[in-house]
Amino acid sequence: MAEVRFIMIGVGGMGREHIRRLLEVPEAAIAALADPSSAAVDEVKKRFPGLADVPVYTDYREAIAQVEADAAVIVSPHSMHYEQGIACMDAGLHVLMEKPFVAGSRNAEQIIAHAEQMNKHLAVAYQRHLLGPYMYIRSLIQSGELGEIRYICAYQAQSWLKGTTGTWRQNPELSCGGQLNDSGSHLLDVVLWATGLEPESVSAFIDNRGSQVDIDSAVTVRFRGGAIATFNVVGSASIGWHEDVSIHGDKGTVLYRNGKLFVAREGERVPAEVPDDELPAASDPNRDFVDLILGRVQQAAAPSSCGLTIARLTEAAWQSAANGSQPIRLS
Template sequence: MIRLGIIGAGAVAHFHAESAGRISNVQLAAVCDLQREPAERVASPWGAQVYTDYVAMFGEAGLDAVIINTPHALHLDMVLAAAEHGLHVLVEKPMATTVTDCDRMIQACRDAGVSLVIGQIQHFLPEKLAAEDVLAGGELGQVRMIRDYRTTDYRPGTRPEWFFSEAMAGGGALMNIGGHCLDRSIWFGGAPVESLNASTLKRFGVPVETDGAISLTLRNGVHVNVVVVSDATQRMDEVLIVCEHGTISCSPHSGTLVRSNGTTRTVWEPRPQDIQEGFFLQLQDFIRVLDGGTPKVSVEHARHIVEVVLASYAAAESGTPLVINESGDATNAKRILSEVP
């Protein structure tokens, strides 16, 4: 039996807890949050212990693994502590707020002989898996272009205060929501990012970016356009994949549709349980890793997303297109970037 702990009783904690309850060899043993009441709400349906100090939880709860679901800048210290206690770790995205922190997390878990998996949920959502199946089938040929558009809300009071702290969140809408867009677009595009340009906006009087646009070229020549807009007229979350012989539209709101030869067919229709199903599949993947399997999403991919977001900030600040050097110095985001001639 795998004894699992959760740190952070925020918005998605109940998805993790419910997923643990569906896997026969997993027991949700403990939940930790600085505020006891939210932790109790997540823990009580499963009879889990409640903590307000994660170090105490690591020392007392007899855990085998932990899910870290906390503000982004806290991931590093929590992963290092988990590794010291010999715990396998699933960390919510973004992996960290700097590339240096990503590398420290990877090295610490490697040295401790524990698994580190990053919760890039896009890879497990049913509508995205349907798109993956279509691409794998080959009927549409090679991916040539991707447009990813997602709305969000970064007005004051719309989310917990830490999201508006650059130090704690690592950025604003692009680090948080844009990270999802970059994750799935790089995944569907089939290669890491080679070059990019970006722009950001700070609206509503908040200190982090509320809107952003990134234009990327992947190392295989696929062009990607990512746009994140706050408080838009319509709620949107669509990735449009343009292939040689057709297109795929993928959205949790409208499902997954394929257009080819003048006709459209639906390959996935959205269901109320799709988000929960994604978290369940993600936890299943994590448990398979603990049994010696390979994670669906590599830590290198998750690290690259952080690298690209930071490069986007640098490009937006400088107003200059940037190249991400394949063999660059990963300890400093700005040092691995060079201007496009």
């Protein structure tokens, strides 16, 4: 295969970002756009004139039935991911799915099993797996330079409540959850991926702030082996965006401060900033998925198993918050 042909299912704001990335990959091509919103499609054609003649479908099922393609990128409201993903794989397509994967851990288990049965690649677009600072953190931990990981504090603040008012993201029937399940999903995922730790129990306080979905979440996780993590996901913030992650081991510490990285190795009392030229080269989930289909890599940077892990953790947090913040054990 010299070229990977994609059907784009959902071409709103994030869908356009996936299109932009794919157009930068020489071996990728956009074969069709599928979205019921004519305004979203018009915006794609305006921003990407080279796609003027690409066929458009209001129903994704017509697209996968009529267009010759190799893969699909699913960027629709979260509740639609499962049905669309199954249909795409049944049509012979590999699937790259926007976070937070599918609605619930049961659906995650079933769609992963279906991908294996159909022998199709299924991956999640957790882009932090391919960003220099987080790849550096993961490498530090895997090399043992930080020693045994004992404590993690992860913090994310975003004006999510205000920014998503009136959109499907605050409609639980479409979004399947709020900030913890949306932007917060990235924070949960990158900590588990970078550390390799397995959650054992979860407790949480959650406030919807008058919305139908979770907005502010304080989640505590105890991992197998004894490490503890706190996840602070603030969707009612006044600021646009801020993210910090602190990871403490018995030999060293790494601090991510909204784009800047600081490390204190064994014996060092003060963290030193890591220069940008020491960070691994960044990539993105779209380029990675093309490489996966072409056999250049053996596993996606964020395989579907990551989506299942975060679904289980998120469900446990919701369950704990609904039951007086009682700890929920994960099997």
